[in-house]
Amino acid sequence: MTAHGTTAPGARLEVSDVTVRFAGVTALDSVTFTAEPGTIHAVIGPNGAGKSSLFNVLSGIYKPAGGSVRVDGAELIGLAPHRVTGLGVGRAFQNASMFAGLTVEENLLLGRHRLGRGGVFGAGLRLPHMRRSEREARAKVRQVAEFLGVDHLLPLPAAELPYGEAKRVDLARALATEPRLLLLDEPAAGMHTHEKLAVRDTIRRIATEQRITVLLVEHDMGLVMGISEQVTVLDFGQVVLTGPPDQVIADDAVIAAYLGRAGAAEKERSESEPPS
């Protein structure tokens, strides 16, 4: 996997004073934190704390009422989703939204769409530089698929993938966009213990081998505390604390916010949260 060592290093993500309101409800209230390049930064909090809203801001779906989000200094707020992808922000989904009508390889090639050259008709006319660009795209897709151990799935229709493999392919698709910042929305949701261990190793390798900044939303505390350099705790749309895992675990305010009030509800929560 030496080829991945040459990937551009991860981006610094600076979220400052981001506020999102829906019809009087404040989903995010002056949220501020910074994820350092090449680190794994987790965002945790009870249900409804604003994690999904934050991800939707970071991928350009929600326009916040105020605040700024910078990816290596470039402002992200106000950009259409496809331009956010262009800034180097990749996203894997909680429910692994594969395009069921496409093969796994086509799903991954989609991630390369913006990186291809030659446009619509070039592809139809099979111009030489398009063929080269397409060959490169397929090679890159295979490389990413091998990195995540899903290369044997490439020719299959995405609709046929079992849930766990769909999650891995979804992650591969996000990586195929060559992100500098990777947003992972509950990558271990609904997985067995041994699958969670594999997910943990994969995320660690993405950060260490590819030096991509990873922003992680996850409910599994063992996973979060085991791999994150920094953890931001959200509650009722506000940042309770940002710090290293051992500090977060020991913090009284976090225990009150996270375990005290919502801990019980959290345990009862069914594993599939409504899609964000």
Added chain:
Amino acid sequence: MAQLLSMLVEGASLGAVYALVALGIVVIYKSSSVVNFAQPSLLMFGTYVVASATSLHGLSFWVALPLGVAAAAILAVLIDRLLVSRFRKTNAVVAASIMTIGLDVVLLTETDRRIGSQILTTDDPWGNDVVRFLGIGVAEARIAALVVGALLLVLFQLWLHRSDFGVAMRATAEDPETASLMGIRLGRVSATAWAVAGALAVCAGLFIVAYPSPGLDTSVEAVALRALPAAIIGGLDSTTGAIAGGLMVGLSEVLVRGYGEHLAFLGQGFEEAAPYVLMLVVLLVRPAGLFGIREAVRV
């Protein structure tokens, strides 16, 4: 027997032409969930550009053809950019679809005004020749329609299934939001779909006005409209369905006309209603059309 064979050839030929127009409706629907009722006006506009260039300005067919195709494609992209895209922000696809009905009426009024009572010919290379085989005679233009139509349909399917853009379009059809998160520009996908739909409509229009039809007059728009039942019969979101629907409409029209004397109880000119009756029957059995996935009800 010879009569049936000749009707089958003619029906398939007409069906291939309808399929081209229906394909335009399907590709727009797939890319933006808008049903484009203005497809007949795109056909009329582009065909008028070709016919007026050849019969009024003396250009050769091969010069006029790219002009007409480009004109319809540009008009289609303008419609998408200036009008349909305004509905996209609020996802008001029903309103946008209905808007295209109004647009169709306006554009047809203008082409009708320009055509007036003239019958314009396109000076196409097939002329008035008739090919004889297996004891039947078929206009060369009908054979050309079948061959060119089939070729365009195959090329289109290859494009949709092999090219980078085709993958992007199919992904957009399935889930626009996730597609845009993958870096796909929805506006560009939609504009391309409209351009392709416009171009296909002109190719179809040129065969509709070829021999044995006398040429382009204002009655052609009613013929073009039959692509709509074709698209719906096949399933609005299926390109394979558009081809199947086109063939079914073409065959039903020609067969009903051919056996008109046995169907006299239905009245004269029933062949023009036949595609719509066929559509009603198909929808009763399969509300999403023969190959469709999403129910047409959603639009």
